[in-house]
Amino acid sequence: MDGRRIGRVVRVLRHRLCWRQLDLAGRAGLSQSLVSLIERGHIEAVAVGKLEAVLRALDADLVLLARWRGGDLDRLLDEAHARLVGVAVELLTAAGWAVEVEVTYAVDFEQGSIDILAWHSGSAALLAVEVKSELVSVEETLRRHDAKARLAARIAVERFGWRGRTVARLLVLPEGTTPRRRVARHDAVLARAYPLRSIDARAWLSAPTTAQGSLVFLPSPPSNRARGRSGSPTRKRVRRAVTRSI
DNA sequence: TGATCGCGGCAGCGAGCAAC
DNA sequence: GTTGCTCGCTGCCGCGATCA
DSSP: OOHHHHHHHHHHHHHHTTOOHHHHHHHHTOOHHHHHHHHTTOGGGSOHHHHHHHHHHTTOOOOOOOOSTTTHHHHHHHHHHHHHHHHHHHHHHHTTOEEEEEEEEEETTEEEEEEEEEEETTTTEEEEEEEOSSOOOHHHHHHHHHHHHHHHHHHIIIIIOOOOSEEEEEEEEEOSHHHHHHHHHTHHHHHHHOOEEHHHHHHHHHSOOSOOEEEEEEOOOOOTTTTTOTTOOOOOOOOOOOOOOO
8 A cells, every 4th residue: 555645646636626634634534633644645654444534535445455475475364264274174073074175166156165064974964164264244254154054065965975964054263362352242143143152062063963053263373484483573461560568 | 724743542452360 | 261351552543732
């Protein structure tokens, strides 16, 4: 994102409308200082949401594009996802499931891939597993997971000969404060799709008699690159020294 | 009219911790 | 292992003052 270019765009569009910075600030719900900051290209100090508000007020759109060493960024993003998939596969196989990873499909007008398609022969149960290294949009996740679960039975028969009596859903998220907070924030919606959590979910995996929706948090092992590196950006909490009065 | 600066309030985050 | 809370840190942003 080129801050100077965005600043110039904001200024040109504002001038086109014959507005002062104060006018634009009022319409975007921000302060004049912030508009000035943006127009001078110092967008590193401005929240993306505020930038969007300014551009919306000018009837323009903000498009973000992240780049890093060409294709390496995709590899990096996949890495976190792949690690989580690995942990989920271990959990499922330990619970007696046969698994297939990254099952691609093109059925009717729908195409995509199921992160993990699992089969429990003892219960004739199918499981469509969605692995999210980051829960960005709850609605989008639910919509896509639902679509995959709908197609899972058909794909399982055609590709692997698994004839499931039931098709369940499992959402896998990384262990951590942020994912847990995000889930808590959208619990009303998520609880409908994934009523089983933590211990209950793990118990269900061992005996999947009914088609249930489950959600589990799994620890994602650190990558080889990040492991043991000094000067990692991880924040360390510094405890304030406790002074005791006698 | 716009740019710049300092100050302070607030929210969000990661991490630690205790209870269960 | 899970959950809920607190703590400390950081960044965002409004506000007022000042200057060109």
